[in-house]
Amino acid sequence: MHLRPSFIPQAADFQPERFRGGVAGPLRPSRSFWEDVWFHLRGNRQAIFSLWLILFLLLTTVAGPWLWSMDADFQDLDRISRPPGWSEPALVVPPLQPWSPPLWPDHPTGSASRAEDLAAAQHFSLAGKATIQEVRLTWLPVPGSSGYLIYRNDHFPTGSADLGMPLGEIRAGNRTGFVDRLRLEPTTYYYSVVATDGVDDAPRFATLLVQPVSAISLAEAHRIDPESRVGETIMLPFHPLGTDYLGRDMLARLLRGAQISLFIGFVAPLCSILLGTFYGGMAGYTGGWLDEWMMRFADFVVALPFLLFMILLRIAFGVESGESGLAPLLVAMILLGWPGPARLVRGQVMQIREQGYVQAARLLGGGRGYILMHHLLPNVLGVILVSLTFAVPSAIFTEAFLSFIGMGVAPPTPSWGSLCQQGVKSMLNHPHELLFPALCISVTVLAFNLLGDGLRDALDTRSDRRS
Numbered sequence: 001m002h003l004r005p006s007f008i009p010q011a012a013d014f015q016p017e018r019f020r021g022g023v024a025g026p027l028r029p030s031r032s033f034w035e036d037v038w039f040h041l042r043g044n045r046q047a048i049f050s051l052w053l054i055l056f057l058l059l060t061t062v063a064g065p066w067l068w069s070m071d072a073d074f075q076d077l078d079r080i081s082r083p084p085g086w087s088e089p090a091l092v093v094p095p096l097q098p099w100s101p102p103l104w105p106d107h108p109t110g111s112a113s114r115a116e117d118l119a120a121a122q123h124f125s126l127a128g129k130a131t132i133q134e135v136r137l138t139w140l141p142v143p144g145s146s147g148y149l150i151y152r153n154d155h156f157p158t159g160s161a162d163l164g165m166p167l168g169e170i171r172a173g174n175r176t177g178f179v180d181r182l183r184l185e186p187t188t189y190y191y192s193v194v195a196t197d198g199v200d201d202a203p204r205f206a207t208l209l210v211q212p213v214s215a216i217s218l219a220e221a222h223r224i225d226p227e228s229r230v231g232e233t234i235m236l237p238f239h240p241l242g243t244d245y246l247g248r249d250m251l252a253r254l255l256r257g258a259q260i261s262l263f264i265g266f267v268a269p270l271c272s273i274l275l276g277t278f279y280g281g282m283a284g285y286t287g288g289w290l291d292e293w294m295m296r297f298a299d300f301v302v303a304l305p306f307l308l309f310m311i312l313l314r315i316a317f318g319v320e321s322g323e324s325g326l327a328p329l330l331v332a333m334i335l336l337g338w339p340g341p342a343r344l345v346r347g348q349v350m351q352i353r354e355q356g357y358v359q360a361a362r363l364l365g366g367g368r369g370y371i372l373m374h375h376l377l378p379n380v381l382g383v384i385l386v387s388l389t390f391a392v393p394s395a396i397f398t399e400a401f402l403s404f405i406g407m408g409v410a411p412p413t414p415s416w417g418s419l420c421q422q423g424v425k426s427m428l429n430h431p432h433e434l435l436f437p438a439l440c441i442s443v444t445v446l447a448f449n450l451l452g453d454g455l456r457d458a459l460d461t462r463s464d465r466r467s
Helices: 033-042 045-067 218-224 250-286 288-303 306-316 326-337 339-352 356-363 368-404 416-426 432-459
Strands: 089-093 135-138 147-153 165-170 177-180 189-196 201-210 215-217 233-235
Touching: 033 045, 033 432, 045 250, 045 432, 089 218, 135 189, 147 177, 165 177, 215 218, 250 288, 250 326, 250 339, 250 368, 250 416, 250 432, 288 339, 306 326, 326 339, 326 368, 339 368, 356 368, 368 416, 368 432, 416 432
Parallel strands: 089 215
Antiparallel strands: 089 233, 135 177, 147 165, 147 189, 189 201
């Protein structure tokens, strides 16, 4: 009997199946674990931006001193606490010389009148050109006076109680001149001279408006241009971030300080995490009484007060007050920073060592070294990386805090913390001295925290954000 087949293939049955939405989709290409981590980390814009920012910061720290050749220790006392600005012209002036104010031999030195009868000084004027190097003032003697008081103000005085900052006192009525060299800047000043009877000040005074020009001494000018001469105008160095309280370039100081801050920020966490990984891995893999004793010792280290330990190390290293304690700071952060990573690694190792694939490797003859290198270490590497990204900003902030309170890096050695310590003293008048180092610390700490968050999410295989 001939049976007729129930299915007769047609030509269309051999055509490739087309995708029907919702039924099936293209398969995801096979990726390794770290390729999968990078794929998800790459999708986190904040983490990627932070990663590029950290790389840029490291590159700037390494190559910055070569690109910006300004000496971080060079002091320009004529340009103290200058805000960020462009290069400016300066008049080359001769070195400062002692100046004898006008002396009137025929005028009595003592007082012959009461203070309320004294008149204001006449012909109050400049002696020479007013520069930021010095301002020389002269006037005619006031009859009956026994001396003079000189004031400087940033606005026109409205009365005897609004004369500004007292600059000096002359205790002779026949000496009529004064030279001002106190932190002059190229701005507008109002000088006032008041006659006195030796006890009280006269109610009348003379005021002079002075606008000193930017100037540089011949010796300093030769460091910029050896061919410069007195009376010429030269262009001063460019300070994009301004100068500090000693006239040093802020950008050069920040670049030098970044090398110290980032050195501590990377070396201390890296050493403490390596020590904690070895310690926690051995405790977790061995288990038993050894694990118990090792963890109790870790608890003892956690209980040690950091500041007290830091003080003892400074004494042990022979660091005097006011000196930079870089070595004791580094040692203290390493010796007291490993228990945290040790606990994390121990917990991971205790969890992984009971997994089926580890037991199978052990039954197949895998030795302790093979299991450690091929199963335990690769699986705890993610935890180590996340711990490192969070430990770096913590170390940077710790260095900044200790330098700020005078127990870390001390001036004149620059670090971001020591620069903040110096800048906080003049934050009201010159905020740029505090703003830039504080901004560097804040941006670096924020970048490492965002990168750590992104890396933790990318390594978390159970997170819904990976789907």
